[in-house]
Amino acid sequence: MNILGIVVEYNPFHLGHLHHLRASQEKTKADITIAVMSGSFLQRGEPALTDKWRRTKMALKNGVDLVIELPYIYSTQKAETFSDGAVSLLDTLGVNKLCFGSESGEIDAFQQTVEKVTEHEHELDLLVKQYVKRGLSYPKAFSEAFDDYYQDSSSNTIDLTKPNNILGYQYVKSIKKRASSIKAYTITREKSGYHEKSLSNKIASATAIRHELIEKGEPIERVEANLPKASTEELLEHMKLIGDFAHWEHYFPLLQYKIMTETSETLCQIYECEEGLEHRLKKYIFQTHSFHHFMEKVKTKRYTWTRLQRLFVHILMNTTKAFMEKYCEPLSPPYIRILGMSTEGRDYLSSIKNSLSIPLITRAMQMEHPVLQRDTLSAQIHALPYIKKYGLTEEIKGIPIQFNKEKNVFTNE
């Protein structure tokens, strides 16, 4: 049986995602497709534009069989931890094929790059550190170091400055770390760049779509051509209920309040607050009243936008270094949380559930685990700016969404 695993954020699910999903299913002759999806806060340190239940519905309607949550402690991290957590969850669920989108499109190149890097990991690390010291961001430094080391090599490697190549490289590496039997595949991404802001292409990036909906405040109709019908329906339903899409500006009063009321000493205990960054934050927080403006003040070549955004998520969530040290073990996640399933997904789950090595969670309150409690809290913090329309109970009441593909209906609403 071909069990396809994919790693997604679906923020929101657009035509590029649909292309990736269909092509992956075709390439791997998938019987079942399992998506591990970031919950409330995403890898680039942003709140998801809708809650995870809405994004789960988009995934199911578009053809995913099983949606599971990538816990907050992995989802808001650098590519390596994000990937380790995601791949471990898929591996645990019996996935035997993993297919990711990439700029490169050649799986051999990924495999070879991983081989090379693991062979000379220590030497590369030293080179990377030198570049970081000179002021390069980590991905850029890694890419430069890699090129330096293998400049004379004629072999087939990938461009590690491209965001999807980085993630793909990490997925292949995570499979290797777990000594998993998962086979990796890759699909060339359709034209639009990851960070592209224009809608010119039908396959627009999620960034471009969010830019229209959030920064420009355009109605959903404006991006309808870039979305599968199911996504448009769900986004319209979301807007009808909540009236707004989540974005950082809505959380800024909380972030500002938090930074104002913590001492430098306590701020410094927050995960990813390094190198005296706390003083920089405390200095500028009193001089601003918007997230964007604050970012512009705080960021430097060294502290990239993404790195700062991830730190801000951890500040917002009050997640300490001590907590992460104790609980963030991405190669051995403590549970699998189901967000949604098709009839086929449910049957697959039934067939494997007795042999699972970790608990299967269907309700937030089912297990008292600090990592799960972080997921619950992250959903509640995510809902906080919209509390009057939404309450904080969705996350507590939430049970996996069930979907009947044939009839195209949710069966437990």
Place this chain on the structure above:
Amino acid sequence: MNILGIVVEYNPFHLGHLHHLRASQEKTKADITIAVMSGSFLQRGEPALTDKWRRTKMALKNGVDLVIELPYIYSTQKAETFSDGAVSLLDTLGVNKLCFGSESGEIDAFQQTVEKVTEHEHELDLLVKQYVKRGLSYPKAFSEAFDDYYQDSSSNTIDLTKPNNILGYQYVKSIKKRASSIKAYTITREKSGYHEKSLSNKIASATAIRHELIEKGEPIERVEANLPKASTEELLEHMKLIGDFAHWEHYFPLLQYKIMTETSETLCQIYECEEGLEHRLKKYIFQTHSFHHFMEKVKTKRYTWTRLQRLFVHILMNTTKAFMEKYCEPLSPPYIRILGMSTEGRDYLSSIKNSLSIPLITRAMQMEHPVLQRDTLSAQIHALPYIKKYGLTEEIKGIPIQFNKEKNVFTNE
């Protein structure tokens, strides 16, 4: 020279305050009147309805010569600490007469009550503790204990269940504690009760006035008959600039966020969080989206509204027990912060400033002292819900307001 000291909150300055001010000045033949005024958060654990600068202007226009700030660490406390801080500041400034409003109106009764209590402090304490254990609030318990102890006494004592009597009693006691030469006077309060919500009387309580302006959202004109002209002018000016009066509901998103993201262990380190109250707060915070509703859920006979509100101010401000233990010494305040002065007030200040035992502060940044930094932060937190109209810079830029009584104009605007 008669230097009159008064302890005020002016939230807002109303006709009752004007009556108290004039009568006190008359009774003590005051040459100079000094008011020590709570800054941003008040003794009952509430945000002041306007910032302190606006309330300083009301005080000056209505005839106060010198307005100084009662630091946050004293202003948001039970009557004893509040009083010790206020009286100490007045004493340091050379005040020789203190006049307070009370239900009793007889200064001898206050003196005798203080004498009696200090004589048998230990026995009374035991009685009070018994009553508290039985579920009475502290003021009620104290009053019961006092009555029990002196039930056969024919002497002249006061009713300590009345809020202004309690404060007056504490002022007299604070003077005694400091062995100060200040002479205490009292004025009978005009009819309206402290907590009275009706406007029936021209001398309405500040509670009644705030009720009209905030809960009922009435325009300022509705309470014009209960205010001196100067107050109406200043409140109108405030509304023109900010568009709203500060009240707890505006701060509730921050309080809710804070309680949600702290663990019970860290919440318990907040000042006045006692007896497992942290668990009660953590339990109910997820079930509500308004301050009033939260209060109704959390309060009990034992945890009175006022006590909880004060705790909430400390949670909002992230003020720990450790901080208060280290810095809250109300009998020896670390500085005097000037908020405003009349020409006469300024001259008086010039005449004494070389003999002052503690620093005179005219700008927030003048001194690096943790207590002063708390005052600055409390003003900034107070301004946070209105930041888009106001910024956080008022407190940093702020210098004492100067007022010319003869010409009825502010001279440094």
